[in-house]
Amino acid sequence: MRLIDKRDLMPATRAMTTTRRGFLTMSAGAAGGLLLGAAVPVRGLAQSGAQGEVLVTPFVHVMPDNTVLVLSKHLDMGQGTASGLATLVAEELDASMDQVTTDFAPSNPEVYANTAFGVQGTGGSTAMPNSWEQYRKAGATVRAMLVNAAASEWGVDASEIGVAEGKLSAGENSATFGELASLAASQQPPEDVALKAPGDWVYIGKSFARVDVPQKTQGSVGMFGIDRQPEDGLVAVTARPPRFGATLASVDATDAKEMDGVLDVLEIPQGVVVVAETTWKAMQARDALTLEWTEGSGETRGTDALMQEFRALLDQPGNPAEPKGDAAAKLEQADKIIEADYVFPYLAHAPMEPLDMTVLFDGSSAQFWGGSQLQTVDHGTAASVLGLEMGQVQIHTKWGGGSFGRRATGDAHLVAEAATIGKAWLDAGHDARPIKLVYTREDDIKGGYYRPLTMHRVRAGLDADGNISGWEHRIVSQSIAKGTPFEQYMVKNGVDDTTIEGIHPTPYAIPDLSVDVHHPDVGVPVLWWRSVGHTHTAYVMETMMDELAEAAGRDPVEFRLSYLGEDARLAGVLKLAVEKAGEAGPEGTYRGIAVHKSFGSYVAEVADVRLREDGTIKVEKVTCGVDCGVPINPDNVVAQVEGALGYGLSSILREQVTLTDGEVDQFNFPDYMPLRISDMPQVEVHIVPSTEAPTGIGEPGTPPIGPAVANAVYKATGERVRSLPMSQHGLA
Amino acid sequence: MISFTLNGKETQIDASPDMPLLWALRDELKMTGTKFGCGVAACGACTVHIDGVPTRSCQTYLGDLDGATVTTIEGVESDAAKAIQEAWVELQVPQCGYCQSGQIMSASALLAETPKPTDEDIDTAMDGNLCRCASYARIRKAIHRAAEIMEA
Numbered sequence: 001m002r003l004i005d006k007r008d009l010m011p012a013t014r015a016m017t018t019t020r021r022g023f024l025t026m027s028a029g030a031a032g033g034l035l036l037g038a039a040v041p042v043r044g045l046a047q048s049g050a051q052g053e054v055l056v057t058p059f060v061h062v063m064p065d066n067t068v069l070v071l072s073k074h075l076d077m078g079q080g081t082a083s084g085l086a087t088l089v090a091e092e093l094d095a096s097m098d099q100v101t102t103d104f105a106p107s108n109p110e111v112y113a114n115t116a117f118g119v120q121g122t123g124g125s126t127a128m129p130n131s132w133e134q135y136r137k138a139g140a141t142v143r144a145m146l147v148n149a150a151a152s153e154w155g156v157d158a159s160e161i162g163v164a165e166g167k168l169s170a171g172e173n174s175a176t177f178g179e180l181a182s183l184a185a186s187q188q189p190p191e192d193v194a195l196k197a198p199g200d201w202v203y204i205g206k207s208f209a210r211v212d213v214p215q216k217t218q219g220s221v222g223m224f225g226i227d228r229q230p231e232d233g234l235v236a237v238t239a240r241p242p243r244f245g246a247t248l249a250s251v252d253a254t255d256a257k258e259m260d261g262v263l264d265v266l267e268i269p270q271g272v273v274v275v276a277e278t279t280w281k282a283m284q285a286r287d288a289l290t291l292e293w294t295e296g297s298g299e300t301r302g303t304d305a306l307m308q309e310f311r312a313l314l315d316q317p318g319n320p321a322e323p324k325g326d327a328a329a330k331l332e333q334a335d336k337i338i339e340a341d342y343v344f345p346y347l348a349h350a351p352m353e354p355l356d357m358t359v360l361f362d363g364s365s366a367q368f369w370g371g372s373q374l375q376t377v378d379h380g381t382a383a384s385v386l387g388l389e390m391g392q393v394q395i396h397t398k399w400g401g402g403s404f405g406r407r408a409t410g411d412a413h414l415v416a417e418a419a420t421i422g423k424a425w426l427d428a429g430h431d432a433r434p435i436k437l438v439y440t441r442e443d444d445i446k447g448g449y450y451r452p453l454t455m456h457r458v459r460a461g462l463d464a465d466g467n468i469s470g471w472e473h474r475i476v477s478q479s480i481a482k483g484t485p486f487e488q489y490m491v492k493n494g495v496d497d498t499t500i501e502g503i504h505p506t507p508y509a510i511p512d513l514s515v516d517v518h519h520p521d522v523g524v525p526v527l528w529w530r531s532v533g534h535t536h537t538a539y540v541m542e543t544m545m546d547e548l549a550e551a552a553g554r555d556p557v558e559f560r561l562s563y564l565g566e567d568a569r570l571a572g573v574l575k576l577a578v579e580k581a582g583e584a585g586p587e588g589t590y591r592g593i594a595v596h597k598s599f600g601s602y603v604a605e606v607a608d609v610r611l612r613e614d615g616t617i618k619v620e621k622v623t624c625g626v627d628c629g630v631p632i633n634p635d636n637v638v639a640q641v642e643g644a645l646g647y648g649l650s651s652i653l654r655e656q657v658t659l660t661d662g663e664v665d666q667f668n669f670p671d672y673m674p675l676r677i678s679d680m681p682q683v684e685v686h687i688v689p690s691t692e693a694p695t696g697i698g699e700p701g702t703p704p705i706g707p708a709v710a711n712a713v714y715k716a717t718g719e720r721v722r723s724l725p726m727s728q729h730g731l732a
Numbered sequence: 733m734i735s736f737t738l739n740g741k742e743t744q745i746d747a748s749p750d751m752p753l754l755w756a757l758r759d760e761l762k763m764t765g766t767k768f769g770c771g772v773a774a775c776g777a778c779t780v781h782i783d784g785v786p787t788r789s790c791q792t793y794l795g796d797l798d799g800a801t802v803t804t805i806e807g808v809e810s811d812a813a814k815a816i817q818e819a820w821v822e823l824q825v826p827q828c829g830y831c832q833s834g835q836i837m838s839a840s841a842l843l844a845e846t847p848k849p850t851d852e853d854i855d856t857a858m859d860g861n862l863c864r865c866a867s868y869a870r871i872r873k874a875i876h877r878a879a880e881i882m883e884a
């Protein structure tokens with residue numbers, strides 16, 4: 001560790017093109033021994049206007065102006081991660097929350113890998129769990145360096161120094177972090193640091209304001225990639241084939257090229273790109289292109305044809321996941337058997353900020369700006385598309401205007417397309433300029449990377465005592481992981497874990513359970529969508545448990561609890577939600593319940609649903625019980641559960657992507673219809689107090705809402721809804 | 733040349749009359765607080781006030797704006813808007829934040845018109861503003877809270 005002065009504080013732009021200048025080599029043991037000799041690009045500092053000397057560690061910088069900058073290795077797409085990470089640092093650093101600011105870390109898998117993935121990236125509700133130790137240790141390390149600096153400055157023993165609210169003091173002496181930053185930078189970071197006992201926490205477990213909220217009430221200026229407008233920046237929009245996998249036959253760009261503000265029209269493998277001075281001009285010029293496409297190997301099946309093929313597969317044995325007991329034998333002996341098929345449509349994520357990615361490629365280095373969710377995959381893909389080394393490429397992560405999984409693609413298609421445009425632009429003889437690739441909403445809705453179309457078939461038996469006697473479960477769904485860098489971890493013996501999670505394994509102690517799957521090849525790109533497989537597995541499991549309880553003449557809560565003996569935390573949230581929901585919901589409502597574990601967290605939801613005279617439903621109230629270990633910021637846990645169940649409710653009411661002869665039918669929000677405020681229930685979230693390590697909360701609120709509402713709908717109408725969205729059945 | 737009042741300032745813009753106000757703001761005037769969400773008046777992300785009325789700027793054309801008074805999130809400073817912004821922070825409404833410029837513009841217009849809105853008033857006024865993060869429960873609470881702030 002050494003002092004740095006302003007001359008070193010250059011933006012990554014220059015840092016990248018100037019060998020190792022502007023990079024600090026961290027000494028071994030920095031940040032609690034987590035890093036060994038990793039090169040850390042200094043970024044964000046030059047813009048901060050910091051003067052003088054700064055204490056720099058990989059995750060935390062202390063500025064002379066007494067600001068503590070926390071670098072978030074994770075994308076914050078609204079889930080509050082940047083604030084959560086800042087809290088972990090502030091807690092162990094004994095900083096004042098008011099002095100903490102955040103920025104996104106540069107792309108550097110050696111330093112900023114998600115410890116759950118091994119690469120830098122955000123997803124699977126892992127942001128807080130995998131950072132829990134790391135960011136607290138980062139804070140404690142900086143604290144120790146500041147304390148040692150104060151001890152040497154004041155000639156007192158480190159043990160005599162108190163730290164609170166961003167100040168160090170011992171007797172008469174006191175100093176702010178900023179005043180000691182430069183001296184602390186020359187201190188050897190400790191080999192290891194002790195963390196506070198939960199009883200000593202000042203911030204963790206208390207609700208506090210997020211760092212990004214004030215700015216987000218003032219127009220979010222400068223936060224989102226789509227809002228970046230550098231001086232010489234250009235905008236690109238791409239005309240892509242109407243069918244997935246089709247290719248360009250011919251293009252006539254004469255009119256487009258003549259339009260005001262259009263700089264070029266480029267052909268790339270992904271389609272035809274208009275590069276213009278502004279977004280509006282680029283969009284208009286794209287409309288003026290005359291395009292013809294060839295089918296090639298493109299997908300030409302429509303939803304009906306796909307469903308027919310999927311249905312046929314439901315009759316065929318698929319690849320088995322590890323079975324429990326002997327389901328077939330138990331079904332033979334069963335007193336009653338319930339058999340049901342379920343259909344789940346393709347779903348678009350439709351984050352409010354349409355996708356965008358800015359590229360600046362000068363032939364020997366490249367930079368990208370946007371809401372990158374898998375920085376390492378984006379980084380590597382960009383380098384390979386451009387024929388550069390990793391060190392010649394940098395990804396600048398911007399705040400994500402929503403994602404729900406959409407910005408985390410295994411094929412890094414967005415960055416790949418931006419990189420290809422950057423290269424084609426240069427190849428066409430132009431000077432390097434920042435080019436922002438922008439999706440319109442139509443590009444987004446029609447663009448694929450959907451939650452896969454999925455079918456389930458369940459055969460579940462009950463014995464004469466009303467206990468489950470054998471459960472056979474078949475799922476037909478495209479594999480999400482297949483063909484991506486994640487395949488090797490996620491696909492085992494031909495079974496994609498993300499297809500069966502939530503059913504296999506299930507926390508229910510169902511002794512005889514067999515699950516098998518088909519992963520048909522379809523030319524429609526698919527992707528994880530907030531809570532991934534749980535979006536459909538929880539629906540099937542929790543509506544089926546309800547159905548079985550009824551067939552067994554048992555109470556649905558008691559029935560579930562009898563299978564949750566092994567899982568006290570899941571039983572706990574179920575009891576909590578039921579207790580808090582009280583005897584009955586608002587007048588005229590019907591009640592449904594569901595409980596589900598996902599991403600290590602436990603959520604039960606009790607939905608009180610009203611049936612309107614026109615046959616549509618209104619979910620009036622949802623009462624939730626949540627156990628996510630230590631709630632780092634309880635108010636944010638509540639917000640995430642509200643949002644996650646809203647997102648799930650949105651999908652079951654009216655959302656679906658369908659295809660006719662391989663072309664997507666929907667185009668924009670008028671026909672891909674998300675939840676609106678008038679659909680939103682009143683939500684109550686009750687959090688189980690816990691000292692367990694924190695688990696995810698971005699996704700676990702999503703899975704239970706669908707089945708909870710469906711179970712209420714059954715009470716209201718006597719109909720089991722087995723195909724979604726509910727609008728197909730006149731319910732929404 | 734089209735002239736209108738933008739956030740209190742006389743503004744002239746030399747652009748095609750069929751350019752949507754959204755793109756005039758974002759592309760020409762470099763004011764990116766007003767967001768692009770759908771371009772077809774179906775999401776509300778681009779909401780601004782025109783002569784005080786919440787309006788989708790993506791479907792409002794420059795040619796229709798001569799002499800109009802336009803207020804965007806960058807310039808909104810009515811008492812209602814200030815109360816809304818204060819309540820938004822107090823109740824931590826935004827998640828990703830992308831829809832929130834539009835939400836705040838719609839909510840402040842509602843409050844200016846209806847100082848004590850009911851849940852039904854809120855649902856009616858805000859139904860055109862999508863929030864994919866589903867911050868709706870907090871939007872509703874924050875509008876009620878802003879009404880209290882205004883009253884105080």
Ligand code: FES
Nearest residue numbers: 769770771776790
């Ligand atoms: S962008 Fe104008 S309503 Fe969606």
Ligand code: FES
Nearest residue numbers: 828829863864865
């Ligand atoms: S806060 Fe993300 S879309 Fe509304």
